[in-house]
Amino acid sequence: MTRPLTGVRVLDFGLLTAGANTSAMLADLGADVIKIESGAYLDPFRVVGKMDDDEGWWNRSPQFRFTNRNKRGLALNLKDPGGQRVIRELARHCDVVVENFRRGVLDRAGLGYEALKAINPRIVFAAISSQGDTGPERMNVSFGSTLDATSGIASLTGYEGEEPRISGMDVNYPDQIVSLFATGIVITAVMEARRSGKGAFLDFSQREVASFTLGEEILAASADPAHRLAPRGNTEGDAYRCGDGRWIAATLDDPALDCSTQDRDAAVAALLARGIAAAPCNDGNDLLRDASLAGVTLVRDEQGGLVKGLPYRLDGKGITIERAAPDLGQHTDAVLRELLGYGDAELLALKRSGVTSTTPTVGDV
Amino acid sequence: MTTDSLPLQRFTIVEVNDTGVPLCLRLATSLAAKIAADLGADVLKIEPPGGDPVRRAPPLLANGNGPGASALFQFLNTSKRSLVLDLKTESGRANLAALLDRSHACLFEEPASIAPLARGGKATAIEIAAFPAEMNAAARPVSELAIQALGGLMHMIGEPGRKPLKLGGHQASYAAGLTAFTGLTAALAAREAGQRAPHVRVSLAEVMQWVNWKAASGAAATGASPGREGKASEFQVVPCRDGHVAVVYTVTQWPATRNLIGDPRLQDEKFATRAGRRKHIAELYEIIAPWFADKTRAEIQKTAQAKGVPFGPIFTPAELLETEQYVARGFLAKMTHPDIGRLLIPQLPVQWNGRSFAPRPAPTLERAELAA
Numbered sequence: 251m252t253r254p255l256t257g258v259r260v261l262d263f264g265l266l267t268a269g270a271n272t273s274a275m276l277a278d279l280g281a282d283v284i285k286i287e288s289g290a291y292l293d294p295f296r297v298v299g300k301m302d303d304d305e306g307w308w309n310r311s312p313q314f315r316f317t318n319r320n321k322r323g324l325a326l327n328l329k330d331p332g333g334q335r336v337i338r339e340l341a342r343h344c345d346v347v348v349e350n351f352r353r354g355v356l357d358r359a360g361l362g363y364e365a366l367k368a369i370n371p372r373i374v375f376a377a378i379s380s381q382g383d384t385g386p387e388r389m390n391v392s393f394g395s396t397l398d399a400t401s402g403i404a405s406l407t408g409y410e411g412e413e414p415r416i417s418g419m420d421v422n423y424p425d426q427i428v429s430l431f432a433t434g435i436v437i438t439a440v441m442e443a444r445r446s447g448k449g450a451f452l453d454f455s456q457r458e459v460a461s462f463t464l465g466e467e468i469l470a471a472s473a474d475p476a477h478r479l480a481p482r483g484n485t486e487g488d489a490y491r492c493g494d495g496r497w498i499a500a501t502l503d504d505p506a507l508d509c510s511t512q513d514r515d516a517a518v519a520a521l522l523a524r525g526i527a528a529a530p531c532n533d534g535n536d537l538l539r540d541a542s543l544a545g546v547t548l549v550r551d552e553q554g555g556l557v558k559g560l561p562y563r564l565d566g567k568g569i570t571i572e573r574a575a576p577d578l579g580q581h582t583d584a585v586l587r588e589l590l591g592y593g594d595a596e597l598l599a600l601k602r603s604g605v606t607s608t609t610p611t612v613g614d615v
Numbered sequence: 616m617t618t619d620s621l622p623l624q625r626f627t628i629v630e631v632n633d634t635g636v637p638l639c640l641r642l643a644t645s646l647a648a649k650i651a652a653d654l655g656a657d658v659l660k661i662e663p664p665g666g667d668p669v670r671r672a673p674p675l676l677a678n679g680n681g682p683g684a685s686a687l688f689q690f691l692n693t694s695k696r697s698l699v700l701d702l703k704t705e706s707g708r709a710n711l712a713a714l715l716d717r718s719h720a721c722l723f724e725e726p727a728s729i730a731p732l733a734r735g736g737k738a739t740a741i742e743i744a745a746f747p748a749e750m751n752a753a754a755r756p757v758s759e760l761a762i763q764a765l766g767g768l769m770h771m772i773g774e775p776g777r778k779p780l781k782l783g784g785h786q787a788s789y790a791a792g793l794t795a796f797t798g799l800t801a802a803l804a805a806r807e808a809g810q811r812a813p814h815v816r817v818s819l820a821e822v823m824q825w826v827n828w829k830a831a832s833g834a835a836a837t838g839a840s841p842g843r844e845g846k847a848s849e850f851q852v853v854p855c856r857d858g859h860v861a862v863v864y865t866v867t868q869w870p871a872t873r874n875l876i877g878d879p880r881l882q883d884e885k886f887a888t889r890a891g892r893r894k895h896i897a898e899l900y901e902i903i904a905p906w907f908a909d910k911t912r913a914e915i916q917k918t919a920q921a922k923g924v925p926f927g928p929i930f931t932p933a934e935l936l937e938t939e940q941y942v943a944r945g946f947l948a949k950m951t952h953p954d955i956g957r958l959l960i961p962q963l964p965v966q967w968n969g970r971s972f973a974p975r976p977a978p979t980l981e982r983a984e985l986a987a
Contacts, residue, residue: 252810253805253813254801254802254804254805254808254810254812254813255801255804275797279801294865298866301836312832312835312836313829313832316828316832381940382940382944382966383966384943384944384966385939385940385943385944386939386940386943387920387939387940389920390916390920390925391920391923391924391925392863392925392927393863393864393865393868393925394863395850395861395863395927396861396863396925396926396927397927398861398927399852399859399860399861399863399927399928399929399930400927400928400929400930401930401935402930402931402932402934402935403782403783403784403786404783404852404859404861404927404929405783405929405930405931405932406783406784407772407780407781407782407783408780409773409777409780413852413854413859414852414859414929415772415773415780415852416850416852416861416863416927417768417771417772417782418771418772418843418844418848418850419848419849419850419863420771420829420830420833420841420842420844421768421771421772421827421829421830422829423768423782423786423826426790426826426827426828427789427790427793427826430790430793430794430797430822430826431650431793431796431797431964431965432965433797433800434650434793434796434797434798434799434800434801435800435963435965435967437797437800437801437803437804438622438623438654438800439622439967440804441622441800441803441804441807442622444807444808450967450968451967451968451969452965452966452967453965453966453967453969454964454965455944455946455964457940458941458944458946458961458964459964461932461935461941461946461961461964462789462961462963462964463784463785463786463789463790464783464784464932465690465691465960465961466674466685466686466687466689466690466691467674467686467784467932468932468935468936468947468959468960468961469676469686469689469690469958469959469960469961470674470675470676470677470686470932471931471932471933471935471936472936472947472958472959472960473676473677473678473686473955473958474676474677475933476677477674477677477932477933478931478933479931479932479933480931481783483780484760484769484778484780484781485760485781486758486759486760487758487760487761488760488778489764489769489778489779489780490778491778497764497769497770497778497779498764499760499761499763499764499769499779499781500760500761501756501758501760501761522754522755522756525756526756527637527755527756527757527758527760527761528756528761529761529762529764529765530764530765531764531767531769531770531779532764532765532766532767532770533767533770533830533834533840533842534767534770534830534831534832534833534834534835534840534841535834535838535840536767536840537766537767537824537827537830537831537834538831538834538835541749542746542747542748542749542750543747543765543766543820543821543824544824544831545747545749545821546747546821547821547824547825547828548828548831556831556832556835558825558828559825560825561794561817561821561822561825561826562794562795562797562798562815562816562817562821562822563747563748563815563816563817563821564798564801564813564814564815565813565814566748566814566816
């Protein structure tokens with residue numbers, strides 16, 4: 251089936267959510283995504299989601315599986331000149347690079363934008379980083395909720411009159427929204443490269459993406475230095491505890507609401523019938539059970555594992571998972587044969603020299 | 616792309632603002648179209664007589680005489696043109712149909728009276744809705760708060776024994792707006808490749824659920840849903856001399872974090888593993904909190920970053936105007952508003968070959984009505 255990005259190939263160095271999910275969204279639109287890891291540096295999601303210490307633990311992480319379906323996986327050592335050579339050869343056959351390493355990592359390996367552009371001038375290179383590729387804080391590290399804080403989102407979140415709040419490690423909200431924007435910009439640049447033959451260096455700052463969601467507040471503050479904001483609890487309504495101990499949220503003009511005699515579903519139904527916007531405060535199990543909410547946003551892969559679906563519907567449908575997330579190095583040989591014409595002898599030499607592998611050389615990352 | 620051309624400038628896009636649409640949907644549609652407009656697309660915004668209600672929505676831009684234009688409207692409608700059409704009339708709908716036949720894509724909110732018109736034209740339809748198609752939207756009033764509840768985000772924020780909290784800002788609307796922008800580019804890419812473009816439908820509820828995937832993934836893996844942990848969480852907000860700092864570190868960053876704080880009690884075996892730290896979290900925070908109390912956010916950030924520890928000082932939108940990193944990157948563009956004067960507005964959060972996309976001010980209603 252022809253899809254919008256059929257014929258586009260992505261060299262994916264994306265890790266965790268911000269990078270790896272941008273490539274996943276490109277795969278969902280038809281791109282051929284080849285994910286590069288190495289035995290010496292796994293996608294941290296393989297480790298964060300570690301279920302046990304048994305052989306092959308690095309292939310069983312739910313978080314990794316959620317984000318990397320519909321990709322092929324290669325393990326090539328970026329620190330080894332042999333691995334760098336193979337990746338430069340692969341770049342010739344790719345249209346897009348997605349990476350979210352700390353700034354400078356790919357440059358030091360001779361795999362930065364300038365190096366790859368010299369090999370393939372139409373390459374679209376999406377560099378997704380905490381603070382962007384320039385500026386005094388470009389080398390700063392962050393992890394998910396660091397950016398809730400530094401972007402301004404936390405300053406507007408919290409119980410009224412109390413300290414600000416972050417979305418926390420089970421949400422890491424700023425990480426989740428980057429790919430929703432970056433994917434569209436990459437597609438825009440791919441369209442441009444198809445027309446002009448020229449690629450682009452796309453420099454994304456995750457912190458800026460998060461602050462962009464508060465654009466009107468920043469704008470208002472620029473007009474009025476007295477535009478000061480603090481946590482205000484739940485605006486445009488509130489959360490209420492029902493008789494069954496569960497919570498609902500409702501947008502009411504008069505904040506007084508007593509639903510202590512009703513269970514959650516009855517309370518929501520009664521409010522909706524009065525024309526009031528209301529909803530249960532769903533937890534993860536509620537979301538799994540709601541067939542319409544989970545309809546396209548969650549999917550099962552061929553092994554029955556639950557994985558991430560689509561944030562939108564295309565022609566009314568979601569996606570089918572054509573391949574489960576790859577085991578470490580699962581497709582190294584197949585892809586090097588297919589794209590670079592490598593034979594048995596070359597593949598064996600790469601394996602013997604440690605450039606390729608299927609097992610990690612590290613326990614924790 | 617040359618320096619004077621913009622990447623989407625060959626595309627014409629219509630954004631339809633039908634009457635009676637919930638605010639949270641309006642914001643999503645407007646954001647998606649604004650991104651396309653800042654990237655050069657010719658975006659024509661169709662407003663009802665009297666204008667898009669967002670023109671009156673807070674926060675308002677202060678001018679010398681008190682409240683003025685809506686900052687929300689200004690932010691969400693940069694670089695667009697605007698046209699007032701009464702879509703309740705035959706001629707208004709005929710005008711829209713003619714516009715759609717000359718356009719590449721149409722963004723609109725569903726349910727809308729013009730939905731059949733928008734779906735049937737030559738322009739690719741990008742629909743923004745509150746709920747998945749299976750949920751009866753007509754029987755479900757909607758708000759940003761209700762979507763954050765439904766998508767499970769509120770369950771994740773706050774103290775476990777207290778009420779769930781909404782994440783600040785219009786996050787449900789904006790996440791859906793970013794999604795609709797990406798759906799729009801996919802449709803344009805398909806058209807340009809000579810394919811039939813897919814019909815794109817974005818619902819705020821599905822986007823919120825998708826963004827909050829770790830709740831579902833956690834529940835599926837263990838049977839128990841993750842939820843708000845508040846003071847039991849490893850990541851907490853602590854006060855410092857001039858505000859607050861979010862304490863954030865990964866498992867591998869714990870040794871550096873422990874050394875940064877430098878209290879010998881942190882060497883205790885019980886803090887050596889993540890499980891141990893979680894079990895003794897109150898005690899851990901008692902030990903580390905004093906380190907923050909006498910330092911400023913700037914000192915904390917500098918000292919922590921030097922050790923590779925990602926603590927996050929909490930800044931307000933007003934403070935972001937002066938953030939060194941944002942100033943150095945030119946993230947905030949100068950924009951002159953006809954009534955208020957010079958403003959600073961966040962640009963699209965991407966630099967393309969080092970270039971930013973400076974937005975043009977949102978269209979005024981007076982000029983729009985003249986154009987109609």
